[in-house]
Amino acid sequence: MSSRKTSAAPLLFHLYRAVTAALAPFAYRKVAGKLTDHGVSAARQRERMGYPTEPRPTPQTPDGHPAPLLWFHGASVGESLAALSLIDKLAPRLPGAEFLLTSGTATSAEMMAKRMPANCRHQFAPLDATAPVRRFLRHWQPDAALFVESELWPVTLDAAKRSGVRLALVNARLSARSIARWKSKPATAAFVMQHFDVLLSQNPQMGQSLIDLGAPADRVHPSGNLKAGSAPLPVDQTGLASVQAELGARPLWVASSTHRGEEEKVIAAHKALLAETPDLCLLLAPRHPERATEVIALIKKAGLSVARRSAGDALTPDTQVYLADTLGEVGTWYALSPIVFLGGSLAPIGGHNPFEVAQAGAAVITGPGYSNFAETYPPLIDAGGAVEVSDAPTLAGAVQHWLTDDTALNTARTAARGVVEAQAAALDGVVDLLITHLALPSPNTRN
Structure with a gap:
């Protein structure tokens, strides 16, 4: 269980959670329509409402110890590829670990199906609303969740933290518009940022922006761009x-x-x-x-x-x-x-x-x-x-x-x-930071 505490939820968060719960069925119709246009099955579309289409694995190390299930979320293709590059570096350090990768687009799902390792599976991400997130977390029960780049889902983050999931924001990159929008809601921004156990920014400037939004300074680390470690693109x-x-x-x-x-x-x-x-x-x-x-x-x-x-x-x-x-x-x-x-x-x-x-x-x-x-x-x-x-x-x-x-x-x-x-x-140091701040049981840290 994560020991990090967050500040009390501001009124705006409660309003957001109520609104997203009410609008979830309508949002689902829209995203399901887009997935239908790309030939995604009805069963897989329901993953957006938190209904799984695969069983949860039971990760174990070769010598029988429990191993973690790590959840990575990348919104689309670029973020998903960055997540895969980090999975490639983490897997050798976490024997027996399993990985869950979520994204929101059909294109990213197609790409992941071709490039995921055997210990990884893909699901479409649940909508950021109470019921879909609850279903998702109840089934998958991840030990840690790593959000790639710029997506900040308040309901998902809060529900995961309350479930004891350790949280990381990696390859963090927020647009100037997004930063300005969060700064206009300082209490909510600080509430969201404090959910993360570690925040890895692409550069020092972005790291300072995260601190300005309320992220604790001791949890923010500039780490370079994870996309530098991505596997080369396939060549036909x-x-x-x-x-x-x-x-x-x-x-x-x-x-x-x-x-x-x-x-x-x-x-x-x-x-x-x-x-x-x-x-x-x-x-x-x-x-x-x-x-x-x-x-x-x-x-x-x-x-x-x-x-x-x-x-x-x-x-x-x-x-x-x-x-x-x-x-x-x-x-x-x-x-x-x-x-x-x-x-x-x-x-x-x-x-x-x-x-x-x-x-x-x-x-x-x-x-x-x-x-x-x-x-x-x-x-x-x-x-x-x-x-x-x-x-x-x-x-x-x-x-x-x-x-x-x-x-x-x-x-x-x-x-x-x-x-x-x-x-x-230089990304090798990122793995050390994540293992330490997310308390992942690598052989080097197990008692």
């Missing part, structure tokens, strides 16, 4: 070979995870590059493939030819833009090209994960808007593994430099991989 070798064959000797660059307002700049940069390198191909992978029709219109408006992967279009010698409007293939694209522009950074989005690019052996180009990776990009840029651009002309210049200077490109690729490896190695 058959698909890779097929696209390589269609490209032949043509040079290529990749623009990945682009958002509305960025494709115009990427396309303009590519059009400028074609003036210098007429056979250059751009592989464009929007963050949201459902925007494909919109992006194709932008490409055609610029007077460029396009082939659409989801339609099975061939990548011919005349194809100037290959639109990769599919899911789950970015690992293949990063293996295809050593030059990758990561979107969400020329628009005010916060950037996307450069670790995946560097692990694939590519160098990174980013816009200035990488606030979600504020602890990652500066050392990556300082080391020469990434370069920051601001618009179409500077993007074209960065790509042109690496296209025409193999030495500079190879130096950048090596630097990018080195920064990621160094940050991944």
Whole structure:
């Protein structure tokens, strides 16, 4: 049982708990509808109401001692992958431990089904309302719960703490808007923050923000970004070979995870590059493939030819833009090209994960808007593994430099991989912090 005490619940928390209990059936209809659209079964949809679809395991060490069941929650794919990277590091230190991973999206569930280890199972997370959370906790009875990045569920946290579950916030990252919103409710913010036995922030600045919101300072530890320790993205070798064959000797660059307002700049940069390198191909992978029709219109408006992967279009010698409007293939694209522009950074989005690019052996180009990776990009840029651009002309210049200077490109690729490896190695200390603060029974701590 956790010995940490929290302050008395403020009135706003009681109101929130009452409202979420009343609205849970309506919220369920909405989330169930989204899961139905993705082909999720009715039984699995009910996991959102706390009804399990798998039995609870009984974890035991090889010598028969009880082992912990650890619950990780990551809202979507990125957070779930960060959770998997931490599970990979914790498992060897906790022999016999079992892991429960929850998330809210069908895409994350599909990804986890492919990448989870044998001692891990996935469930959709219960809605943050009293009845679903009670059902969930009654069945799973986790020893500890680790919430990844930014989701703070007051009802879930309070119910788990009352059940004796030790709590961690890991890879903590709150947006400026979220921090401002919590600061406007200081009593509730402090009440929520005090539930955690340990809070691991991505950088010192975020750590201070958590303290400002009411987290006890002795429980807050900057720990780097867990995504540095994620396993490399999968590569479809058959698909890779097929696209390589269609490209032949043509040079290529990749623009990945682009958002509305960025494709115009990427396309303009590519059009400028074609003036210098007429056979250059751009592989464009929007963050949201459902925007494909919109992006194709932008490409055609610029007077460029396009082939659409989801339609099975061939990548011919005349194809100037290959639109990769599919899911789950970015690992293949990063293996295809050593030059990758990561979107969400020329628009005010916060950037996307450069670790995946560097692990694939590519160098990174980013816009200035990488606030979600504020602890990652500066050392990556300082080391020469990434370069920051601001618009179409500077993007074209960065790509042109690496296209025409193999030495500079190879130096950048090596630097990018080195920064990621160094940050991944530093995550070993995160495991020690969690084992200590969550009182996990590792062989080194068992009496």
